[in-house]
Amino acid sequence: MVRFEVGRASVQDGRTFATALEFLMDIMTGIGLVCGIIVIATMMLLGGDLSLFVSEHAVIIIFGGSIAATMIRFPLSALVHGLPLGAKFAFTMSRLSAHELVDELARIAEIARKQGPVGLEKVETNEPFLAKGIRYVADGYDLEFIRDNLERDRDNFLMHLDEGSKIYRAVGDCAPAFGMIGTLIGMVQMFANMTDPSKLGPFMATALLATLYGALVANLFCLPIADKLHGKLLDEETNRTLIIDGILMIRDSKSPALVREMLLAYLPEKHRHEEGEPVPA
Numbered sequence: 001m002v003r004f005e006v007g008r009a010s011v012q013d014g015r016t017f018a019t020a021l022e023f024l025m026d027i028m029t030g031i032g033l034v035c036g037i038i039v040i041a042t043m044m045l046l047g048g049d050l051s052l053f054v055s056e057h058a059v060i061i062i063f064g065g066s067i068a069a070t071m072i073r074f075p076l077s078a079l080v081h082g083l084p085l086g087a088k089f090a091f092t093m094s095r096l097s098a099h100e101l102v103d104e105l106a107r108i109a110e111i112a113r114k115q116g117p118v119g120l121e122k123v124e125t126n127e128p129f130l131a132k133g134i135r136y137v138a139d140g141y142d143l144e145f146i147r148d149n150l151e152r153d154r155d156n157f158l159m160h161l162d163e164g165s166k167i168y169r170a171v172g173d174c175a176p177a178f179g180m181i182g183t184l185i186g187m188v189q190m191f192a193n194m195t196d197p198s199k200l201g202p203f204m205a206t207a208l209l210a211t212l213y214g215a216l217v218a219n220l221f222c223l224p225i226a227d228k229l230h231g232k233l234l235d236e237e238t239n240r241t242l243i244i245d246g247i248l249m250i251r252d253s254k255s256p257a258l259v260r261e262m263l264l265a266y267l268p269e270k271h272r273h274e275e276g277e278p279v280p281a
Contacts, residue, residue, distance in 0.1 A: 026093045029228060036220045058182055058209040062217060065178035066171050073170055078163045086164025089232050090225045095127055098239055102263045105246035108134065109256040129153065129240055133247035143251055150247065154240040158233060165229035172222030179214020183207040242266045 044053050071079070096104065111119050120138035125131045132153065136146045186207025193199040242263055249259045 026091055026228075029091050029225075032224065033220070040216065040220070052205075053209060053212070055206050055209040055213075057186075057206045058179075058213045061182035061185070061210055062175055062178050062213045065181065066175045066217070069174045069178075070167060070170050074163070074167060079167065081160040082163030082165075082167045085160050086168055086225065086229050089161060089164070090228050094232075094235060094239060096239075098235075098242060098267055101130075101239055101242055101246070102260060102267070104130070105243070105250070105263060106256045106260040109246075109250045109254065109259040112137070112250050112253070113256060127243075129157075130243050130247075133243060137247060137251045141251075143248060146251055147244065147248060150240075150244045154237070154244065157240070158237055161229060161233045161236065165226050165233060168222045168229065169226035172218040172226060175217040175222065176211075176214040179211040182210025182214070186210060238266055 041050070044050055074082070108120065108123060111123065117138050117140060120134050123134050123138075125134065129150075133146065133150055136149070184207075186203050186205075190200055190203035190207065193203065246259055246263055249262060254262075
């Protein structure tokens with residue numbers, strides 16, 4: 001019996017061909033955030049105590065104002081779906097690359113050719129979208145049903161991921177503006193208390209810290225995460241469209257060699273001939 005697992009497992013015919021964790025950490029996001037925090041904290045410590053850069057008023061105006069503006073800009077459903085999905089995908093990667101997906105789909109086509117759709121019932125995968133397509137083929141659903149359902153699933157997922165990117169970008173856009181608002185409030189309070197020199201320093205510090213907090217929230221967190229999500233949206237669109245085309249060709253009983261050649265068109269030219277055994281026709 002051939003046991004096929006996509007992602008973590010191997011084909012038990014003597015060939016181990018792919019290994020991937022269910023959730024792969026995107027270490028670059030974490031490293032970037034840690035490095036940015038270290039740089040900012042180091043500069044603060046070189047000039048004195050970190051407590052000098054703590055201001056409750058600045059925190060309230062930046063985070064409270066940004067959250068309020070984002071709630072006005074987006075409906076509740078977008079916030080509920082977009083924020084957690086965006087946070088998840090900012091720190092995780094796709095389980096399989098596009099080239100690995102081509103290999104997996106070609107091997108699934110080989111199993112379907114040798115054992116028929118029933119043989120796909122033994123296929124196990126940690127990639128939910130691919131698993132859904134395999135299940136549809138194994139259950140004998142017609143081509144149009146499979147196409148419509150997979151495309152609808154892909155489009156809904158990409159819509160929520162795009163919402164996440166837009167939400168983080170919106171917060172990144174308005175955080176510096178609320179920082180400026182906080183600065184203006186602090187300046188007004190400072191000028192209103194010119195007769196009391198003891199209050200000038202705290203009001204001026206609050207004014208400047210609001211601008212600092214707004215710049216940090218936007219340029220270290222929100223805008224980079226929004227750009228990261230946009231890039232991953234493009235990758236997910238390619239991968240899921242590739243899976244849909246591969247599943248449809250498998251349902252249409254195309255040969256493994258044809259499946260591979262057709263799907264390689266999704267890859268950049270330089271990535272089309274990476275190491276990997278060609279699937280026999």
